[in-house]
Amino acid sequence: MSHIVFFEKPGCGGNAKQKQWLLDAGHTLDVRSLLATQWTEAALLAFVDALPVADWFNRASPRVKSGRVVPEDVDRDTALALLLADPLLIRRPLLQVGDERRVGFDPAAIDTWIGLDSHAAQRSRAQSEGCAAGMNEGGCAAP
Template identity: 55%
Template sequence: MAEVVFYEKPGCAGNARQKKLLEEAGHRLIVRDLLSTVWTDQTLRPFFGARPVAEWFNRSAPAVKSGAVDPDALGEDEALALLLADPLLIRRPLMRVGDQSVCGFDADMVDDWIGLARRPAGDIEGCPKPGMAPCPVPLRG
C-alpha cells in the first residue's frame, strides 16, 4: 500500500472521514497541518496539476462564501498568491504519494490512483452534514 502525505485542516470532520477511508485501504498516512505549513509557489503549485484555477479553491472558505474571493475570475498567478496568503482558501486535502501530488478527495480518482477498500456514496469532500457549522479554525501563532 502507499505512504500518503496528507495535508489537512486540523479538526475538519471531512478530512477525518477521508483519512479513515485511506487507512481502511491499508495506506500509511503522514498527516500534516495544511494551515501551519510554510508554502511557496514551488511547493504548493504541483498539487493542482492541470486542474482549472477555480478548482484549486475551497468553496466553503469564508472569503469565497462571502464573495470577497471569486475563484472563477482569477488567473493562475493571482490565485496562487491568494492561496499562499490564506491557506484556508486551499481545497483540501492535499495529498502526495511519491512524486505525485493531488488536491481534493474525489473517491473515484483516489481509488484509481492508489486504491480504496470501498468507494463511499455521495460527496466525501464537503462537511458530513448539511448545515453543519464550519470546521474549527485553529489558532496560529
C-alpha cells in the first residue's frame, strides 16, 4: 500500500470520508492542513500545473459559489495569485505519493493509481468531492 501526503481543510467532512476510504484500503496518511501550509508558486504548481486552470479551483468555495471568482474566466497567472492568497480556493484534497501529485478525489482514478476499496471506487465524483450541505464560511460543513 502507499504512504500518502494528504492536504486537507481541517474539519471538512468530505476530506474526513476521503481519508477513511484511503485508510480502509490499507494506505497510511501524513495529513497536513491546506490552509496552514505556506504555499509557494512552485509547490502549488507541482500539483495543479498539468490541469486546466478551471480545475484548480474548489467549486464549493464561497467565492466560487457566489460568482465572485469564475474559474473559467481566470488566466493562469491570475489563478495562481488567487490560490496563493486564499487557499480555500484550492481544489482539495491535494495528494502526493512519492513524486506523483494529484488534485481532487476521483475514487475511480485513485483506485487505478494506488488502489481503493471497490465500494469507494464506484462512488461518483459528485459524492466524493466538495462539501456537505450547511457549509460554513470556509466552504465546508462545520465540524
